[in-house]
Amino acid sequence: MSSNLLKLPDNIEPLTDADEEIFLVYTALNQKPLDPTGPDGFHGLGHVDSRQDTLSIRFELTAPSQPTSSGAAESKSASRSRKGKSARKTRGEETSHVIEIELAQDKTALRSRKGDTGSVLWRASIAFAQVILQQHCFPPSNPLVDKDLLRESHVLELGAGTGLLSIALSACAKSYTATDIAPLLPLIRKNVGLNFAGWMQNTKPSEGSPGSNISVEELDWETLLSLPPTRRSLYYPKPPEPNAEWDLILIVDCIYHPSLLPALVETIETVSTAGKTWALVIVELRQEDVVREFLERWLNKETWRLFRMDGFLDLPYIVWACQKYA
Template sequence: MEDSKTGEEGESGPAVDAELAKAIMARHFRPSLIVTEAWEGYTFAGLEIRIKESTDLYGAVLWPSALVLCHFLDTNRDKYNLTDKNVIELGAGTGLVTIVSSLLGAKVTSTDMPDVLGNLRYNVLRNTRDRCKYIPQVTELTWGQELEQRFPRATHCFDYILAADVVYSHPYLEELMDTFDHLCQEGTQILWAMRFRLDPENSFVERFQKRFHMEELYDLPSLSIKLYRGWRKDKWTVPHSGEAAA
Protein backbone atom coordinates (compact mmCIF):
# COMPACT_ATOMS: atom_id res chain seq x y z
CA MET A 1 0.00 0.00 0.00
CA GLU A 2 1.17 3.50 -0.71
CA ASP A 3 1.81 5.99 2.08
CA SER A 4 -1.29 7.04 4.00
CA LYS A 5 -2.76 10.41 3.03
CA THR A 6 -5.23 11.59 5.61
CA GLY A 7 -7.30 14.71 5.03
CA GLU A 8 -7.57 17.03 2.05
CA GLU A 9 -3.99 18.29 2.39
CA GLY A 10 -2.43 14.92 3.21
CA GLU A 11 -1.69 15.56 6.92
CA SER A 12 -2.21 12.83 9.49
CA GLY A 13 -2.52 12.50 13.24
CA PRO A 14 -5.15 12.64 16.00
CA ALA A 15 -5.87 16.37 15.64
CA VAL A 16 -6.43 16.10 11.89
CA ASP A 17 -8.55 12.98 12.38
CA ALA A 18 -10.76 14.71 14.93
CA GLU A 19 -11.12 17.86 12.82
CA LEU A 20 -11.94 15.94 9.66
CA ALA A 21 -14.37 13.62 11.43
CA LYS A 22 -16.13 16.64 12.95
CA ALA A 23 -16.42 18.30 9.52
CA ILE A 24 -17.83 15.11 8.00
CA MET A 25 -20.41 14.52 10.71
CA ALA A 26 -21.46 18.19 10.56
CA ARG A 27 -22.90 17.42 7.13
CA HIS A 28 -25.76 15.65 8.90
CA PHE A 29 -28.76 17.40 10.44
CA ARG A 30 -32.21 16.47 11.69
CA PRO A 31 -35.46 18.37 11.07
CA SER A 32 -36.04 20.97 13.77
CA LEU A 33 -39.78 20.36 13.77
CA ILE A 34 -41.90 17.24 14.01
CA VAL A 35 -42.66 16.02 10.50
CA THR A 36 -45.14 13.47 9.19
CA GLU A 37 -42.42 11.43 7.49
CA ALA A 38 -39.19 10.58 9.29
CA TRP A 39 -36.08 11.70 7.42
CA GLU A 40 -32.46 12.60 8.03
CA GLY A 41 -30.92 15.68 6.44
CA TYR A 42 -27.50 16.10 4.83
CA THR A 43 -25.76 18.99 3.07
CA PHE A 44 -23.57 18.28 0.05
CA ALA A 45 -22.84 20.10 -3.21
CA GLY A 46 -24.39 23.18 -1.59
CA LEU A 47 -27.80 21.51 -1.40
CA GLU A 48 -30.01 19.99 1.26
CA ILE A 49 -30.59 16.25 0.85
CA ARG A 50 -33.38 14.44 2.66
CA ILE A 51 -32.95 10.72 3.21
CA LYS A 52 -35.64 8.33 4.35
CA GLU A 53 -34.31 5.26 6.11
CA SER A 54 -36.05 1.93 6.49
CA THR A 55 -35.07 0.52 9.87
CA ASP A 56 -36.52 -2.91 9.15
CA LEU A 57 -33.99 -3.44 6.35
CA TYR A 58 -30.27 -3.67 7.16
CA GLY A 59 -29.27 -2.26 3.79
CA ALA A 60 -31.68 0.68 3.99
CA VAL A 61 -29.95 2.43 6.89
CA LEU A 62 -27.34 5.11 6.25
CA TRP A 63 -23.95 4.30 7.74
CA PRO A 64 -21.15 6.83 8.47
CA SER A 65 -18.93 5.48 5.68
CA ALA A 66 -21.33 7.01 3.15
CA LEU A 67 -20.82 10.42 4.77
CA VAL A 68 -17.05 9.98 4.57
CA LEU A 69 -17.15 9.12 0.87
CA CYS A 70 -19.58 11.95 0.05
CA HIS A 71 -17.46 14.48 1.94
CA PHE A 72 -14.39 13.35 0.03
CA LEU A 73 -16.11 13.68 -3.35
CA ASP A 74 -17.55 17.08 -2.47
CA THR A 75 -14.28 18.55 -1.19
CA ASN A 76 -11.97 17.07 -3.84
CA ARG A 77 -13.80 18.07 -7.01
CA ASP A 78 -10.60 19.42 -8.56
CA LYS A 79 -8.78 16.08 -8.27
CA TYR A 80 -11.80 13.79 -8.68
CA ASN A 81 -14.07 15.61 -11.10
CA LEU A 82 -17.25 13.56 -11.59
CA THR A 83 -18.73 15.78 -14.30
CA ASP A 84 -19.87 13.59 -17.23
CA LYS A 85 -18.15 10.54 -15.72
CA ASN A 86 -19.71 7.06 -15.80
CA VAL A 87 -20.14 5.96 -12.20
CA ILE A 88 -21.59 2.84 -10.60
CA GLU A 89 -22.35 2.51 -6.90
CA LEU A 90 -22.39 -0.91 -5.25
CA GLY A 91 -24.64 -1.48 -2.25
CA ALA A 92 -26.22 1.96 -2.60
CA GLY A 93 -28.55 1.45 0.38
CA THR A 94 -30.39 4.70 1.05
CA GLY A 95 -28.79 6.35 -1.98
CA LEU A 96 -26.80 9.22 -0.45
CA VAL A 97 -23.59 8.51 -2.40
CA THR A 98 -25.58 8.11 -5.62
CA ILE A 99 -27.39 11.39 -4.99
CA VAL A 100 -24.23 13.37 -4.21
CA SER A 101 -22.40 11.92 -7.23
CA SER A 102 -25.35 12.88 -9.44
CA LEU A 103 -25.42 16.40 -8.02
CA LEU A 104 -21.71 16.63 -8.85
CA GLY A 105 -22.46 15.90 -12.51
CA ALA A 106 -21.92 12.15 -12.87
CA LYS A 107 -23.92 9.66 -14.91
CA VAL A 108 -24.71 7.23 -12.10
CA THR A 109 -25.92 3.64 -12.06
CA SER A 110 -27.11 2.89 -8.52
CA THR A 111 -27.30 -0.78 -7.51
CA ASP A 112 -28.44 -2.90 -4.59
CA MET A 113 -30.49 -5.96 -3.66
CA PRO A 114 -34.16 -6.18 -4.73
CA ASP A 115 -35.65 -5.56 -1.26
CA VAL A 116 -33.79 -2.24 -0.96
CA LEU A 117 -34.65 -0.79 -4.37
CA GLY A 118 -38.02 0.74 -3.46
CA ASN A 119 -36.63 2.99 -0.74
CA LEU A 120 -33.50 3.65 -2.82
CA ARG A 121 -35.54 4.83 -5.82
CA TYR A 122 -37.67 7.04 -3.60
CA ASN A 123 -34.66 8.82 -2.08
CA VAL A 124 -32.84 9.19 -5.39
CA LEU A 125 -35.89 10.60 -7.19
CA ARG A 126 -36.87 13.08 -4.48
CA ASN A 127 -33.34 14.50 -4.25
CA THR A 128 -32.23 14.56 -7.89
CA ARG A 129 -35.36 15.61 -9.79
CA ASP A 130 -34.69 18.86 -11.68
CA ARG A 131 -31.30 19.13 -9.94
CA CYS A 132 -29.02 16.94 -12.05
CA LYS A 133 -27.65 16.87 -15.56
CA TYR A 134 -28.19 13.11 -15.75
CA ILE A 135 -31.06 11.09 -14.23
CA PRO A 136 -29.55 8.35 -12.02
CA GLN A 137 -30.43 4.79 -13.00
CA VAL A 138 -31.44 2.48 -10.14
CA THR A 139 -31.15 -1.23 -10.83
CA GLU A 140 -30.81 -4.58 -9.10
CA LEU A 141 -27.39 -6.13 -8.72
CA THR A 142 -26.71 -9.29 -6.76
CA TRP A 143 -22.96 -9.51 -6.29
CA GLY A 144 -21.30 -12.17 -8.40
CA GLN A 145 -24.40 -13.12 -10.36
CA GLU A 146 -25.02 -12.55 -14.10
CA LEU A 147 -22.38 -9.83 -14.21
CA GLU A 148 -21.57 -10.12 -17.91
CA GLN A 149 -25.26 -10.36 -18.81
CA ARG A 150 -26.22 -7.34 -16.72
CA PHE A 151 -23.09 -5.25 -17.30
CA PRO A 152 -21.27 -6.43 -20.46
CA ARG A 153 -17.68 -5.26 -20.32
CA ALA A 154 -17.75 -4.26 -23.99
CA THR A 155 -20.50 -1.66 -23.42
CA HIS A 156 -20.38 -0.84 -19.69
CA CYS A 157 -17.13 1.00 -18.99
CA PHE A 158 -17.14 2.89 -15.70
CA ASP A 159 -14.77 5.67 -14.73
CA TYR A 160 -15.50 5.14 -11.03
CA ILE A 161 -16.83 2.36 -8.84
CA LEU A 162 -18.11 3.79 -5.55
CA ALA A 163 -18.79 1.73 -2.45
CA ALA A 164 -19.51 2.68 1.16
CA ASP A 165 -19.65 0.12 3.97
CA VAL A 166 -20.20 -2.84 1.67
CA VAL A 167 -17.71 -4.99 3.57
CA TYR A 168 -19.04 -6.49 6.77
CA SER A 169 -19.52 -9.92 8.29
CA HIS A 170 -21.64 -11.69 5.70
CA PRO A 171 -21.10 -14.73 3.43
CA TYR A 172 -20.81 -12.84 0.13
CA LEU A 173 -17.40 -11.18 0.29
CA GLU A 174 -15.95 -13.36 -2.46
CA GLU A 175 -18.90 -12.41 -4.68
CA LEU A 176 -18.22 -8.75 -3.89
CA MET A 177 -14.58 -9.24 -4.92
CA ASP A 178 -15.70 -10.85 -8.18
CA THR A 179 -18.01 -7.90 -8.81
CA PHE A 180 -15.18 -5.40 -8.27
CA ASP A 181 -13.05 -7.50 -10.61
CA HIS A 182 -15.65 -7.58 -13.38
CA LEU A 183 -16.59 -3.90 -13.27
CA CYS A 184 -13.06 -2.52 -12.82
CA GLN A 185 -11.53 -2.23 -16.27
CA GLU A 186 -8.56 -0.32 -17.63
CA GLY A 187 -9.04 3.28 -16.52
CA THR A 188 -11.55 2.49 -13.77
CA GLN A 189 -10.91 3.74 -10.26
CA ILE A 190 -12.51 2.31 -7.11
CA LEU A 191 -13.31 4.70 -4.26
CA TRP A 192 -14.29 2.58 -1.32
CA ALA A 193 -15.00 3.62 2.30
CA MET A 194 -15.27 0.96 4.97
CA ARG A 195 -15.78 0.76 8.68
CA PHE A 196 -13.56 -1.74 10.46
CA ARG A 197 -15.50 -3.88 12.91
CA LEU A 198 -14.41 -7.51 12.74
CA ASP A 199 -11.60 -9.65 11.32
CA PRO A 200 -13.37 -10.26 7.97
CA GLU A 201 -12.79 -6.60 7.10
CA ASN A 202 -9.04 -6.97 7.53
CA SER A 203 -8.86 -10.20 5.54
CA PHE A 204 -10.91 -8.65 2.73
CA VAL A 205 -8.43 -5.78 2.46
CA GLU A 206 -5.59 -8.30 2.17
CA ARG A 207 -7.40 -10.21 -0.60
CA PHE A 208 -8.26 -6.94 -2.37
CA GLN A 209 -4.57 -6.01 -2.49
CA LYS A 210 -3.77 -9.23 -4.36
CA ARG A 211 -5.89 -8.09 -7.33
CA PHE A 212 -5.72 -4.30 -7.08
CA HIS A 213 -3.30 -1.52 -6.31
CA MET A 214 -4.58 0.36 -3.28
CA GLU A 215 -3.97 3.83 -1.86
CA GLU A 216 -5.26 4.98 1.52
CA LEU A 217 -6.91 8.40 1.18
CA TYR A 218 -8.44 8.83 4.64
CA ASP A 219 -7.74 7.14 7.95
CA LEU A 220 -10.26 8.17 10.61
CA PRO A 221 -9.66 6.16 13.81
CA SER A 222 -12.32 8.15 15.67
CA LEU A 223 -14.93 6.74 13.25
CA SER A 224 -13.12 3.40 12.65
CA ILE A 225 -13.35 4.22 8.92
CA LYS A 226 -10.81 4.22 6.11
CA LEU A 227 -11.22 5.43 2.54
CA TYR A 228 -9.29 3.71 -0.23
CA ARG A 229 -8.62 4.25 -3.91
CA GLY A 230 -8.02 1.13 -6.00
CA TRP A 231 -7.14 0.26 -9.59
CA ARG A 232 -6.24 -2.92 -11.44
CA LYS A 233 -2.75 -4.38 -11.17
CA ASP A 234 -2.91 -6.23 -14.46
CA LYS A 235 -4.16 -3.43 -16.71
CA TRP A 236 -2.39 -0.14 -16.30
CA THR A 237 0.02 1.99 -14.30
CA VAL A 238 -0.75 4.30 -11.40
CA PRO A 239 -3.28 6.98 -12.47
CA HIS A 240 -3.11 10.58 -11.44
CA SER A 241 -5.87 11.71 -9.09
CA GLY A 242 -9.08 12.00 -11.05
CA GLU A 243 -7.57 10.50 -14.20
CA ALA A 244 -9.66 7.97 -16.07
CA ALA A 245 -9.52 6.21 -19.40
CA ALA A 246 -10.25 8.27 -22.44
Protein backbone atom coordinates in the same frame (compact mmCIF):
# COMPACT_ATOMS: atom_id res chain seq x y z
CA MET B 1 -9.23 9.80 -19.19
CA SER B 2 -9.62 8.03 -15.87
CA SER B 3 -5.91 7.24 -15.37
CA ASN B 4 -5.57 10.41 -13.28
CA LEU B 5 -9.11 10.48 -11.87
CA LEU B 6 -7.83 9.83 -8.34
CA LYS B 7 -5.06 12.12 -7.17
CA LEU B 8 -2.42 9.87 -5.64
CA PRO B 9 0.41 11.54 -3.71
CA ASP B 10 3.74 11.36 -5.54
CA ASN B 11 5.44 9.27 -2.85
CA ILE B 12 2.63 6.81 -2.14
CA GLU B 13 3.43 3.09 -2.30
CA PRO B 14 0.92 0.36 -3.12
CA LEU B 15 -0.19 -2.07 -0.42
CA THR B 16 1.25 -5.55 -0.73
CA ASP B 17 0.73 -7.11 2.71
CA ALA B 18 -2.74 -7.36 4.26
CA ASP B 19 -1.40 -8.21 7.74
CA GLU B 20 0.86 -5.17 7.80
CA GLU B 21 -1.94 -2.86 6.66
CA ILE B 22 -4.34 -4.24 9.26
CA PHE B 23 -1.74 -3.83 11.99
CA LEU B 24 -1.15 -0.18 11.04
CA VAL B 25 -4.78 0.93 10.76
CA TYR B 26 -6.04 -0.89 13.85
CA THR B 27 -3.10 0.33 15.94
CA ALA B 28 -4.08 3.86 14.97
CA LEU B 29 -7.73 3.10 15.72
CA ASN B 30 -6.99 1.70 19.17
CA GLN B 31 -5.07 4.86 20.03
CA LYS B 32 -8.03 7.06 19.12
CA PRO B 33 -10.35 8.12 21.98
CA LEU B 34 -13.94 6.93 21.82
CA ASP B 35 -16.25 9.37 20.05
CA PRO B 36 -19.02 10.31 22.50
CA THR B 37 -21.19 11.82 19.73
CA GLY B 38 -22.02 8.44 18.16
CA PRO B 39 -24.70 6.19 19.71
CA ASP B 40 -22.22 3.36 20.12
CA GLY B 41 -18.82 5.08 20.00
CA PHE B 42 -16.55 4.38 17.03
CA HIS B 43 -16.91 0.61 17.47
CA GLY B 44 -20.68 0.89 16.97
CA LEU B 45 -22.69 -0.24 13.98
CA GLY B 46 -22.55 3.25 12.56
CA HIS B 47 -26.12 3.96 11.50
CA VAL B 48 -27.35 7.55 11.81
CA ASP B 49 -30.74 7.02 13.46
CA SER B 50 -32.66 3.83 12.73
CA ARG B 51 -35.69 5.04 14.71
CA GLN B 52 -36.74 7.68 12.17
CA ASP B 53 -38.87 7.11 9.07
CA THR B 54 -37.36 10.18 7.41
CA LEU B 55 -34.12 12.09 7.86
CA SER B 56 -32.99 15.47 6.68
CA ILE B 57 -29.29 15.45 5.84
CA ARG B 58 -27.53 18.80 5.80
CA PHE B 59 -24.11 19.32 4.23
CA GLU B 60 -22.40 22.58 5.15
CA LEU B 61 -19.65 23.42 2.67
CA THR B 62 -17.36 26.26 3.62
CA ALA B 63 -14.44 27.98 1.96
CA PRO B 64 -11.17 27.12 3.78
CA SER B 65 -10.80 30.68 5.07
CA GLN B 66 -14.26 30.53 6.66
CA PRO B 67 -14.39 27.35 8.79
CA THR B 68 -17.68 26.39 10.44
CA SER B 69 -17.98 25.34 14.05
CA SER B 70 -18.92 21.78 13.13
CA GLY B 71 -17.12 21.28 9.81
CA ALA B 72 -19.26 18.25 9.06
CA ALA B 73 -22.64 17.17 7.80
CA GLU B 74 -25.53 17.05 10.24
CA SER B 75 -28.69 14.96 10.31
CA LYS B 76 -32.05 15.61 11.93
CA SER B 77 -35.65 14.47 11.64
CA ALA B 78 -37.60 15.64 8.60
CA SER B 79 -39.98 17.63 10.81
CA ARG B 80 -37.25 20.26 11.09
CA SER B 81 -35.98 20.00 7.51
CA ARG B 82 -35.55 22.71 4.89
CA LYS B 83 -35.38 21.27 1.39
CA GLY B 84 -33.26 22.80 -1.34
CA LYS B 85 -29.92 24.55 -1.50
CA SER B 86 -28.69 27.89 -0.26
CA ALA B 87 -25.50 29.89 -0.45
CA ARG B 88 -24.02 32.98 1.18
CA LYS B 89 -21.74 35.32 -0.72
CA THR B 90 -19.36 37.98 0.51
CA ARG B 91 -18.01 40.62 -1.87
CA GLY B 92 -19.15 38.57 -4.83
CA GLU B 93 -17.32 35.42 -3.74
CA GLU B 94 -19.14 32.35 -2.48
CA THR B 95 -17.88 31.48 1.00
CA SER B 96 -20.42 28.86 2.01
CA HIS B 97 -22.94 26.51 0.47
CA VAL B 98 -25.59 24.32 2.05
CA ILE B 99 -27.10 21.19 0.52
CA GLU B 100 -30.06 19.52 2.19
CA ILE B 101 -31.40 16.10 1.25
CA GLU B 102 -34.59 14.44 2.40
CA LEU B 103 -34.16 10.71 2.89
CA ALA B 104 -36.71 8.01 3.70
CA GLN B 105 -35.71 4.91 5.65
CA ASP B 106 -37.36 1.52 6.02
CA LYS B 107 -36.72 0.91 9.70
CA THR B 108 -39.06 -2.09 9.71
CA ALA B 109 -37.01 -3.91 7.08
CA LEU B 110 -33.87 -3.47 9.17
CA ARG B 111 -35.42 -5.68 11.83
CA SER B 112 -37.63 -7.99 9.78
CA ARG B 113 -35.62 -8.73 6.63
CA LYS B 114 -32.64 -10.95 7.40
CA GLY B 115 -29.34 -9.36 6.46
CA ASP B 116 -30.95 -6.10 5.32
CA THR B 117 -28.71 -3.29 6.53
CA GLY B 118 -29.20 -0.98 3.55
CA SER B 119 -32.67 0.18 4.51
CA VAL B 120 -31.31 2.80 6.93
CA LEU B 121 -28.61 5.44 6.52
CA TRP B 122 -25.07 4.84 7.78
CA ARG B 123 -22.64 7.51 8.92
CA ALA B 124 -19.87 6.47 6.52
CA SER B 125 -21.94 7.66 3.54
CA ILE B 126 -22.41 11.09 5.10
CA ALA B 127 -18.72 11.40 5.94
CA PHE B 128 -17.66 10.43 2.41
CA ALA B 129 -20.22 12.68 0.71
CA GLN B 130 -19.09 15.61 2.87
CA VAL B 131 -15.51 15.23 1.61
CA ILE B 132 -16.44 14.97 -2.07
CA LEU B 133 -18.97 17.83 -1.95
CA GLN B 134 -16.61 20.09 0.00
CA GLN B 135 -13.80 19.48 -2.48
CA HIS B 136 -16.14 19.89 -5.44
CA CYS B 137 -17.43 23.25 -4.18
CA PHE B 138 -14.09 24.56 -2.89
CA PRO B 139 -11.29 22.59 -4.66
CA PRO B 140 -8.20 22.09 -2.46
CA SER B 141 -4.65 21.72 -3.72
CA ASN B 142 -4.67 17.99 -2.88
CA PRO B 143 -8.12 16.61 -3.80
CA LEU B 144 -9.12 12.98 -3.49
CA VAL B 145 -10.76 13.05 -6.94
CA ASP B 146 -10.00 15.29 -9.91
CA LYS B 147 -13.08 17.50 -10.23
CA ASP B 148 -12.87 18.00 -13.99
CA LEU B 149 -12.30 14.33 -14.76
CA LEU B 150 -15.08 13.27 -12.39
CA ARG B 151 -17.47 15.50 -14.34
CA GLU B 152 -16.79 13.34 -17.41
CA SER B 153 -16.91 10.01 -15.56
CA HIS B 154 -19.42 7.19 -15.32
CA VAL B 155 -19.83 6.19 -11.67
CA LEU B 156 -21.16 2.85 -10.41
CA GLU B 157 -22.05 2.43 -6.73
CA LEU B 158 -22.26 -1.03 -5.19
CA GLY B 159 -24.52 -1.49 -2.18
CA ALA B 160 -26.20 1.91 -2.50
CA GLY B 161 -28.63 1.31 0.40
CA THR B 162 -30.88 4.34 0.82
CA GLY B 163 -29.37 6.07 -2.22
CA LEU B 164 -27.91 9.08 -0.38
CA LEU B 165 -24.69 9.14 -2.42
CA SER B 166 -26.48 9.10 -5.75
CA ILE B 167 -28.52 12.13 -4.68
CA ALA B 168 -25.57 13.99 -3.20
CA LEU B 169 -22.90 13.24 -5.82
CA SER B 170 -24.72 12.79 -9.13
CA ALA B 171 -24.21 16.46 -10.03
CA CYS B 172 -20.45 15.89 -9.84
CA ALA B 173 -20.39 13.09 -12.48
CA LYS B 174 -21.46 12.45 -16.06
CA SER B 175 -23.64 9.54 -14.98
CA TYR B 176 -24.34 7.84 -11.66
CA THR B 177 -25.76 4.32 -11.37
CA ALA B 178 -26.81 3.18 -7.91
CA THR B 179 -27.11 -0.59 -7.44
CA ASP B 180 -28.28 -2.94 -4.71
CA ILE B 181 -30.36 -6.06 -4.16
CA ALA B 182 -33.90 -6.03 -5.57
CA PRO B 183 -35.77 -5.46 -2.24
CA LEU B 184 -33.91 -2.15 -1.71
CA LEU B 185 -34.48 -0.64 -5.16
CA PRO B 186 -37.93 0.82 -4.35
CA LEU B 187 -36.44 2.73 -1.40
CA ILE B 188 -33.59 4.14 -3.50
CA ARG B 189 -35.99 5.17 -6.26
CA LYS B 190 -38.32 6.77 -3.71
CA ASN B 191 -35.46 8.83 -2.30
CA VAL B 192 -34.21 9.98 -5.69
CA GLY B 193 -37.76 11.05 -6.54
CA LEU B 194 -38.11 12.90 -3.23
CA ASN B 195 -35.13 15.09 -4.10
CA PHE B 196 -35.47 15.48 -7.87
CA ALA B 197 -38.93 16.51 -9.07
CA GLY B 198 -40.23 14.37 -11.90
CA TRP B 199 -37.65 11.60 -11.47
CA MET B 200 -38.86 8.07 -12.06
CA GLN B 201 -36.86 5.02 -13.15
CA ASN B 202 -38.15 5.18 -16.72
CA THR B 203 -39.28 8.82 -16.80
CA LYS B 204 -36.49 11.19 -15.85
CA PRO B 205 -36.26 14.98 -15.86
CA SER B 206 -35.07 16.60 -19.07
CA GLU B 207 -31.44 15.98 -19.97
CA GLY B 208 -29.06 18.15 -18.01
CA SER B 209 -31.50 18.92 -15.20
CA PRO B 210 -30.69 17.80 -11.63
CA GLY B 211 -31.04 14.06 -11.16
CA SER B 212 -31.48 13.25 -14.85
CA ASN B 213 -28.18 11.31 -14.93
CA ILE B 214 -29.14 8.91 -12.10
CA SER B 215 -30.08 5.29 -12.75
CA VAL B 216 -31.10 2.72 -10.14
CA GLU B 217 -30.40 -0.90 -11.09
CA GLU B 218 -30.31 -4.33 -9.50
CA LEU B 219 -26.90 -5.86 -8.87
CA ASP B 220 -26.82 -8.75 -6.43
CA TRP B 221 -23.21 -9.77 -5.80
CA GLU B 222 -24.11 -13.33 -4.88
CA THR B 223 -26.16 -13.74 -8.03
CA LEU B 224 -23.21 -12.54 -10.09
CA LEU B 225 -20.86 -14.95 -8.31
CA SER B 226 -23.22 -17.84 -9.03
CA LEU B 227 -23.09 -17.25 -12.78
CA PRO B 228 -20.45 -18.79 -15.08
CA PRO B 229 -17.72 -16.20 -15.76
CA THR B 230 -18.72 -16.04 -19.42
CA ARG B 231 -22.24 -14.91 -18.50
CA ARG B 232 -21.44 -12.35 -15.83
CA SER B 233 -20.98 -9.47 -18.27
CA LEU B 234 -24.62 -9.92 -19.34
CA TYR B 235 -25.88 -9.45 -15.79
CA TYR B 236 -24.44 -6.23 -14.38
CA PRO B 237 -25.53 -2.73 -15.57
CA LYS B 238 -23.46 -0.80 -18.09
CA PRO B 239 -22.90 2.96 -18.41
CA PRO B 240 -25.65 4.78 -20.30
CA GLU B 241 -23.26 5.95 -23.02
CA PRO B 242 -22.66 3.48 -25.90
CA ASN B 243 -19.42 1.49 -25.61
CA ALA B 244 -18.52 3.25 -22.35
CA GLU B 245 -16.94 1.55 -19.35
CA TRP B 246 -17.06 2.37 -15.68
CA ASP B 247 -14.56 5.03 -14.64
CA LEU B 248 -15.19 4.88 -10.89
CA ILE B 249 -16.66 2.20 -8.62
CA LEU B 250 -17.80 3.32 -5.15
CA ILE B 251 -17.96 0.79 -2.32
CA VAL B 252 -18.97 2.63 0.84
CA ASP B 253 -19.39 0.74 4.14
CA CYS B 254 -20.04 -2.61 2.45
CA ILE B 255 -17.45 -4.67 4.33
CA TYR B 256 -19.14 -6.04 7.43
CA HIS B 257 -20.08 -9.71 6.91
CA PRO B 258 -17.55 -12.40 5.90
CA SER B 259 -20.11 -14.39 3.89
CA LEU B 260 -20.43 -11.52 1.40
CA LEU B 261 -16.73 -10.98 0.78
CA PRO B 262 -16.16 -13.53 -2.02
CA ALA B 263 -19.12 -12.16 -3.98
CA LEU B 264 -18.15 -8.52 -3.35
CA VAL B 265 -14.55 -8.99 -4.48
CA GLU B 266 -15.65 -10.91 -7.58
CA THR B 267 -18.20 -8.21 -8.42
CA ILE B 268 -15.61 -5.42 -8.19
CA GLU B 269 -13.30 -7.48 -10.39
CA THR B 270 -16.00 -8.23 -12.96
CA VAL B 271 -17.42 -4.74 -13.46
CA SER B 272 -14.00 -3.09 -13.76
CA THR B 273 -11.83 -2.51 -16.83
CA ALA B 274 -8.05 -2.85 -16.70
CA GLY B 275 -6.18 0.41 -17.15
CA LYS B 276 -9.34 2.49 -16.76
CA THR B 277 -11.47 1.73 -13.72
CA TRP B 278 -10.68 3.09 -10.29
CA ALA B 279 -12.39 1.87 -7.15
CA LEU B 280 -12.82 3.79 -3.92
CA VAL B 281 -13.46 1.61 -0.89
CA ILE B 282 -14.56 3.37 2.30
CA VAL B 283 -14.49 1.08 5.33
CA GLU B 284 -15.64 1.59 8.89
CA LEU B 285 -13.14 -0.39 10.95
CA ARG B 286 -15.29 -2.90 12.79
CA GLN B 287 -14.26 -6.56 13.01
CA GLU B 288 -10.56 -6.82 12.31
CA ASP B 289 -10.71 -10.33 10.83
CA VAL B 290 -13.39 -9.33 8.30
CA VAL B 291 -11.42 -6.34 7.03
CA ARG B 292 -8.25 -8.48 6.85
CA GLU B 293 -10.05 -11.16 4.82
CA PHE B 294 -11.33 -8.54 2.37
CA LEU B 295 -7.83 -7.18 1.81
CA GLU B 296 -6.36 -10.66 1.43
CA ARG B 297 -8.96 -11.67 -1.13
CA TRP B 298 -8.45 -8.51 -3.13
CA LEU B 299 -4.66 -8.65 -3.06
CA ASN B 300 -4.80 -12.31 -4.09
CA LYS B 301 -6.48 -11.26 -7.32
CA GLU B 302 -3.11 -9.81 -8.37
CA THR B 303 -4.87 -7.50 -10.81
CA TRP B 304 -5.15 -4.40 -8.63
CA ARG B 305 -2.91 -1.72 -7.15
CA LEU B 306 -4.21 -0.69 -3.71
CA PHE B 307 -3.36 2.53 -1.89
CA ARG B 308 -4.46 3.89 1.47
CA MET B 309 -5.55 7.52 1.10
CA ASP B 310 -4.83 9.21 4.41
CA GLY B 311 -6.05 12.66 5.41
CA PHE B 312 -9.52 12.59 3.84
CA LEU B 313 -11.61 10.83 6.49
CA ASP B 314 -10.98 10.50 10.20
CA LEU B 315 -10.86 7.15 11.96
CA PRO B 316 -12.76 4.87 12.27
CA TYR B 317 -13.03 5.32 8.49
CA ILE B 318 -10.34 4.27 6.02
CA VAL B 319 -10.20 5.12 2.30
CA TRP B 320 -8.53 2.70 -0.08
CA ALA B 321 -8.05 3.72 -3.71
CA CYS B 322 -7.49 0.92 -6.19
CA GLN B 323 -6.93 0.63 -9.93
CA LYS B 324 -7.22 -2.47 -12.04
CA TYR B 325 -4.06 -2.87 -14.10
CA ALA B 326 -4.24 -6.35 -15.67
